[in-house]
Amino acid sequence: MIRFAANDDMPAVCAIRRQVHAVHTTGRPDIFRMPEHAEEFDQSLYETASHENYRLLVCEADQKITGYALVRIVTVENICMKCDRLDYFIEEIGVDASCRRCGYGKELMEYVFAEARAHSAASVFLDYWSFNENAARFYESLGMTPKRCVVELAI
Numbered sequence: 001m002i003r004f005a006a007n008d009d010m011p012a013v014c015a016i017r018r019q020v021h022a023v024h025t026t027g028r029p030d031i032f033r034m035p036e037h038a039e040e041f042d043q044s045l046y047e048t049a050s051h052e053n054y055r056l057l058v059c060e061a062d063q064k065i066t067g068y069a070l071v072r073i074v075t076v077e078n079i080c081m082k083c084d085r086l087d088y089f090i091e092e093i094g095v096d097a098s099c100r101r102c103g104y105g106k107e108l109m110e111y112v113f114a115e116a117r118a119h120s121a122a123s124v125f126l127d128y129w130s131f132n133e134n135a136a137r138f139y140e141s142l143g144m145t146p147k148r149c150v151v152e153l154a155i
Helices: 007-027 038-049 102-117 132-140
Strands: 003-004 056-062 063-074 084-096 124-126
Touching: 003 102, 003 132, 007 038, 007 056, 007 063, 038 056, 038 063, 056 102, 063 102, 084 102, 102 124
Parallel strands: 084 124
Antiparallel strands: 003 056, 056 063, 063 084
């Protein structure tokens, strides 16, 4: 079941978030590090999720939080170079390591897609790190396609 997160869900969400962050610290240790204080890392999610243009969703099964998605509602209006539009940007998504490949990530994504359609959004988009091949395959399996590429030259 997908629902909006409650305060009681935050410890479980933060634990999953730390698991996801560990993937990033392993994949790009030149960019990511584990915070020295988990409380700071957790607090950043509490603060972000409290903003009015953010939605924090959780997936729950058997009274356990199995995953989460942090979604930002992006509105572009009155910009001379861009069309007015509403988009859903998935800033973070994660599934508990013990629950991966059980359909919870897909359930979260499909919920976000349905919410975006219900609010007449133009798209749902996200980004992921190129080292994360599992993420690439997952998003492709949902029908998502590249929108833009970011390239780098390490100096």
